[in-house]
Amino acid sequence: MIRLFETNQIRKVQELSGSLWTFSPCSGEWEGKEYPVVVPCCWESLPDFAAYRGVGRFFREFQAEGTVRLVFQGVSHTARVLVDGREVGTHYNAYTPFSLLVENLAPGSHRLEVYADNRFSEESALHVPNDYMSYGGISRGVTLEEIHDAYVEYLHAVPVKAADGWHLRLSVKLQSTAAHDQKAELTVKLGEQICFRREVMFPAGQSLLVEEDWRAGESWRAGENGQAGENWQAGEKWPTGENGQAGERVIQEWSPESPVLYPVTAILSRDDVPFDDLTEQTGFREIRTEGKDILLNGKKLRIKGFCRHEDHPMYGCALPLAAMEQDLQIMKDLGANAVRTVHYPNDPLFLDLCDQQGFLVWEENHARGLSLEQMENPHFQEQAEACIQEMITAHINHPSIIIWGILNECASDTEYGRDCYERQYDLIHSLDVSRPRSSASCKWKTDLCLGFPEIISYNIYPEWYHDEKTGPYLQDLYQWVQEKSEGSGRPFLITEIGAGAIYGYRTPTLCKWSEEYQAQALEHQIKAVFEQEGCSGLFIWQFCDVRISFEWFSTRPRTMNNKGVVDEYRRRKLAYDKVKELYHSYGNYR
Numbered sequence: 346m347i348r349l350f351e352t353n354q355i356r357k358v359q360e361l362s363g364s365l366w367t368f369s370p371c372s373g374e375w376e377g378k379e380y381p382v383v384v385p386c387c388w389e390s391l392p393d394f395a396a397y398r399g400v401g402r403f404f405r406e407f408q409a410e411g412t413v414r415l416v417f418q419g420v421s422h423t424a425r426v427l428v429d430g431r432e433v434g435t436h437y438n439a440y441t442p443f444s445l446l447v448e449n450l451a452p453g454s455h456r457l458e459v460y461a462d463n464r465f466s467e468e469s470a471l472h473v474p475n476d477y478m479s480y481g482g483i484s485r486g487v488t489l490e491e492i493h494d495a496y497v498e499y500l501h502a503v504p505v506k507a508a509d510g511w512h513l514r515l516s517v518k519l520q521s522t523a524a525h526d527q528k529a530e531l532t533v534k535l536g537e538q539i540c541f542r543r544e545v546m547f548p549a550g551q552s553l554l555v556e557e558d559w560r561a562g563e564s565w566r567a568g569e570n571g572q573a574g575e576n577w578q579a580g581e582k583w584p585t586g587e588n589g590q591a592g593e594r595v596i597q598e599w600s601p602e603s604p605v606l607y608p609v610t611a612i613l614s615r616d617d618v619p620f621d622d623l624t625e626q627t628g629f630r631e632i633r634t635e636g637k638d639i640l641l642n643g644k645k646l647r648i649k650g651f652c653r654h655e656d657h658p659m660y661g662c663a664l665p666l667a668a669m670e671q672d673l674q675i676m677k678d679l680g681a682n683a684v685r686t687v688h689y690p691n692d693p694l695f696l697d698l699c700d701q702q703g704f705l706v707w708e709e710n711h712a713r714g715l716s717l718e719q720m721e722n723p724h725f726q727e728q729a730e731a732c733i734q735e736m737i738t739a740h741i742n743h744p745s746i747i748i749w750g751i752l753n754e755c756a757s758d759t760e761y762g763r764d765c766y767e768r769q770y771d772l773i774h775s776l777d778v779s780r781p782r783s784s785a786s787c788k789w790k791t792d793l794c795l796g797f798p799e800i801i802s803y804n805i806y807p808e809w810y811h812d813e814k815t816g817p818y819l820q821d822l823y824q825w826v827q828e829k830s831e832g833s834g835r836p837f838l839i840t841e842i843g844a845g846a847i848y849g850y851r852t853p854t855l856c857k858w859s860e861e862y863q864a865q866a867l868e869h870q871i872k873a874v875f876e877q878e879g880c881s882g883l884f885i886w887q888f889c890d891v892r893i894s895f896e897w898f899s900t901r902p903r904t905m906n907n908k909g910v911v912d913e914y915r916r917r918k919l920a921y922d923k924v925k926e927l928y929h930s931y932g933n934y935r
Contacts, residue, residue: 346360346363346486346666346694347360347362347418347486347488347693347694348693348694348697349694349697349698349701350608350624350626350697351624352623352624352625353490353622353623353624354622354624355612355619355620355621355622356490356491356492356496356621356622356623357490357491358488358489358490358491359407359488359489359490360486360487360488361384361405361407361457361487361488361489362384362385362483362485362486362487362488363383363384363486364383364384364405365381365382365383365405366381366382366383366384366386366403366404366405366483367379367380367381367382367403367404367405368380368381368382368386368388368391368401368402368403368482369401369402369404370388370394370397370399370400370401370402371399371400371401371402371460372399372400373397373399375393375394382403384403384482384483384487385419385482385483385484385485385486385663385665386403386482386483386484386663387421387480387481387482387484387660387661387662387663388401388480388481388482389478389480389481389482389661390659390660390661390663396895397481398463398464398465398481399462399463399464399481400460400461400462400464401460401461401462401463401481401482402458402459402460402461403458403459403460403461403482403483404456404457404458404459405456405457406454406455406456406457407454407455407457407489408453408454408455409450409455409489409491410450410451410452410453411448411449411450411491411492412446412447412448412449412450412491412492412493412522413446413447413450413489413490413491413492414444414445414446414447414489414490414492414496415428415433415444415445415447415457415487415488415489415490416442416443416444416487416488416489416490417436417442417443417444417445417459417483417485417487418442418485418486418487418692418693419439419440419441419442419483419484419485419692420436420439420459420461420482420483420484420485421439421440421461421463421479421480421481421482421484421662422437422438422439422461422462422463422464422469422472422479422481423435423436423437423438423461423462423469424436424443424459424460424461424462425459425460425462426445426457426458426459426460427456427457427458427459427460428447428450428455428456428457428458429455429456430456430458433445433447437469437728437731438471438472438711438728438731438732438735439472439479439480439484439662439689439711440689440690440691440711440732440736441690441711441731441732441735441736441739442485442693442735442739443735446492446522448522459483461481461482461483462481463479463480463481463482465479467722468724469724469728470715470719470720470722470724470725470728470729471711471712471725471728471729471732473715473719474894474895474896474897475713475714475893475894475897476713476714476893476894476897476901476906477654477656477687477688477713477891477892477893477894477906478656478661478662478891478892478893478894479894480661480662480663482661482663483663484661484662484663485663485692486694492522492621493522493620493621494521494522494523494527495519495520495521495522495523495527495529495547495613495620495621496519496520496522496613496621497517497518497519497520497611497613497621497622497623498518498519498520498552499516499517499518499623499738499739500515500516500517500518500533500609500610500611500623500624500625500742501514501515501516501517501625501741501742502514502515502535502609502625502627502742503516503627503741503742503777503779504627504628504629504630504631504744504779505558505631505779506629506631507560509560510560510561510596511560511561511596511629512558512559512560512561513535513540513558513559513561513609513627514556514558514779515533515540515541515555515556515557515558515559515609516554516555516556517531517533517554517555517556517611518552518553518554518555519531519545519547519552519553519554519555519613520551520552520553521547521548521549521550521551521552521553522550523547523549523550524549524550525549526546526547526548526549527546527547527549528544528545528546528547528615529544529545529547529613529614529615529620530542530543530544530545530613530614530615530617531543531544531545531555531611531612531613532611532612532614533557533559533609533610533611533612534609534610534612535559535561535607535608535609536607536608540557540559540609541557541559543555561596561629596629597629598628598629598630598642599628599629599630599700599703599744600630600641600642600703601682601703601704601705601933602703602933603703604628604700604701604702604703604744604745605628605629606626606627606628606700606701606744607626607627607628607629608624608625608626609624609625609626609627609742610622610623610624610625611623611624625742626697626700626742627742627744628700628744628745629744630642630744631643632747632748632779632780632781633781634781634799634800634835634836636834636835636836637834637835637836637837637879637881638836638881638935639747639781639800639836639838639881641705641747641934644934645881645934645935646705646881646882646933646934646935647682647875647881647882647931647932647933647934647935648682648683648705648838648881648882648883648884649680649681649682649683649882649883649928649931649933650681650682650683650684650685650705650707650882650883650884650885651676651679651681651683651684651685651884651885651887651888651910652684652685652687652840652841652884652885652886652887652888653672653676653684653685653686653687653887653888653889654687654887654888654889654891655689655691655692655695656889656891656892656913657913658892658913658914664692664695666694666698669692669694669695669698670698671915672888672889672915673698673699673702673704675888675911675915676704676888677702677704678925679910679921679924679925679928680924680925680927680928680929680931681704681928682703682704682705682933683704683705683706683707683882683884684699684704684705684706684707684884684888685706685707685709685750685840685884686706686707686708686709687709687713687753687887688709688711688712688713688753689709689710689711689732690708690709690710690711690732690735690736690739690740691706691708693739693740696708696740696743696745696746697743699743699745700743700744700745703745704745705745705747706743706745706746706747706748707746707747707748707750707783707840707884708736708740708746708748708749708750709749709750709751709753709784709785710729710732710733710736710750710751710752710769711729711732712729712732712751712752712753712755713753713754713755714753714754714755715752715755715756716755716756717756717759717761717762720755720756720761720762720765721761725765726765726768729751729752729765729769730768730769730772733749733751733769733772733773733776734772734776736749737749737773737776737777738776741776741777746780747780747781748780748781748782748783748800749773749777749780749781749782749783750782750783750784750785750802750840751766751769751770751773751782751784752765752766752769752784753784753785753804754785754786754787754804755784757784757786757788757792757793757794758788758791758792758793759793760793762793762794763793763794766784766794766797767794767797770782770797770798781798781799781800781836782797782798782799782800783798783799783800783801783802783838783840784798784802785802785803785804785840785841786802786803786804787803787804787805789822790822790825790829792830795826795830795831795832796830796831796832798832798835799835799836800835800836800837800838800881801826801830801832801835801836801837801838802837802838802839802840803822803826803837803838803839803840804839804840804841804842804886805818805819805822805839805841805842806841806842806843806844807819807842807870808844808866808869808870809843809844809845809857809866814869814873815842815869815870815872815873815874816869816873816876816877819839819873819874819877819880820877823837823877823878823879823880827879836879836881837877837879837880837881838880838881838882838883838884839874839880839882839883839884840883840884841884841885841886841887842870842874842883842884842885842886843863843866843867843870843885843886843887843908844857844862844863844866844867844870844908845857845858845863845902845906845907845908846858846859846860846862846863846864846907846908846918846919846920847859847860847902847903847907848860848890848907848912848916848918851919858902858907860918860919860920861919863908863918863919863920864918864919864920864922864923867885867910867920867923867924868923868927870883871883871885871924871927871928872927875927875931881935885910885924886908887906887908887909887910888909888910888911889909889910889911889912889913889915890905890906890907890908890909890911890912890913891905891906891909891913892904892905892913893905893906910924
């Protein structure tokens with residue numbers, strides 16, 4: 346499964362994941378051996394490959410002819426893709442999607458090969474040994490699409506609330522594969538309502554971007570004989586206007602309490618015969634900042650969140666849908682309303698779940714704890730910007746995403762780092778102005794980049810790394826932000842806070858790494874954050890214990906980051922009930 350809804354009714358799409366492939370390691374004692382595996386697959390979850398770093402080959406057969414488009418949601422860390430022994434493309438970064446066009450396939454069976462590489466190298470600035478595990482394999486879904494001489498590459502539908510009501514900023518990128526100029530008709534619909542229809546001219550073999558601003562109150566259709574039409578979303582009746590004319594349809598806003606979604610579809614046709622389409626989903630909601638507040642649909646938002654890695658002892662980072670849903674159900678039981686996708690873009694299936702269940706999402710590009718030296722890697726800026734570009738292009742339609750984040754705990758206290766932050770913030774703004782931006786800083790009273798984002802965010806660990814009470818520690822930092830930094834007067838978030846505990850280690854001594862101490866520390870931390878004037882909430886570090894790079898073993902018992910409220914198998918620690926009690930005692934709004 347790639348998405349939780351059908352993205353195509355006209356274009357023929359075949360899912361290549363969710364089935365058996367063959368995996369073969371390319372080095373070591375198992376080199377050349379073949380293993381049947383179900384993709385998505387992290388090879389670290391296979392017997393004998395828990396610690397394998399190198400290149401792995403995945404291959405399978407498929408039936409096709411003509412022009413096809415291969416779409417990969419994630420291959421770690423890098424991918425080299427071959428069809429019938431011929432290289433058709435490469436990609437860097439495990440956590441963003443990519444597509445490859447393959448033309449002139451003869452009818453019949455063809456071989457698809459993917460060489461995944463999870464090694465660290467100087468050529469990779471973002472995949473480095475880190476406080477989480479970098480897995481290898483085809484970790485997300487794969488599809489094969491049959492393409493005509495033109496197709497819809499992407500459809501963006503960004504809601505905007507204006508004085509005259511809701512608008513949709515529609516952007517449709519079209520791609521030609523033909524050797525000559527051609528015409529087609531493009532239609533974009535919200536549900537069954539036509540937003541616009543126009544003739545488009547495709548330059549030979551090139552792309553075309555079509556943009557339109559559509560007001561949601563325009564020309565909603567009534568039913569037969571002037572009666573109210575059906576609301577395809579909720580089944581309710583819409584009132585008609587005077588004299589039996591169609592009345593304006595009332596848009597239902599997306600929120601945690603009512604996560605209403607609307608399908609948006611782009612259709613290409615010639616002579617009224619459709620030949621390609623793409624459907625996305627959107628939700629009408631407004632997220633903005635005003636003074637020190639984050640406003641969701643005009644209400645002052647209180648974030649009660651968790652930081653969550655895509656990690657599971659049985660699946661690595663290739664979590665199946667049921668495991669993703671279980672994580673969300675656990676977080677909802679805990680009283681959370683938000684999740685931070687540390688430290689990379691997430692699987693679109695998880696984002697679809699958040700859309701449908703009203704979970705708020707902070708999504709960030711792929712970078713964690715990079716030093717100045719690491720940021721000076723000649724590949725860093727290019728790779729980080731490519732991640733931002735691919736993340737926003739793929740995920741802009743998700744109403745659950747309310748904040749774009751960058752560069753967690755990187756060198757924001759240096760002049761070179763400041764330049765990198767500014768460039769990446771500017772890139773986000775060029776791609777999407779509908780969401781605020783932020784970055785999680787750990788630079789205690791030295792951050793030089795707080796003048797760029799709309800939201801100021803800090804990772805702090807009083808009562809864990811710092812033996813100071815949370816209240817005074819947080820107040821000191823907040824006062825510095827307001828009086829001595831460029832971030833004064835803006836919303837303030839705690840994006841990491843917490844304490845570690847080894848599951849099952851219990852002692853009345855309340856020593857660190859015990860479940861008792863973690864529960865006590867989180868109680869103090871949560872209360873202090875929610876009581877801090879000007880603070881819009883927090884993300885607890887973290888939801889579940891996760892595996893880390895072997896290079897970090899000396900600072901992490903079990904070679905795990907053990908700060909989860911549940912362990913890696915989602916078993917509850919003592920802190921679970923305390924967090925649940927506190928989170929449920931506060932509402933979604935301040």
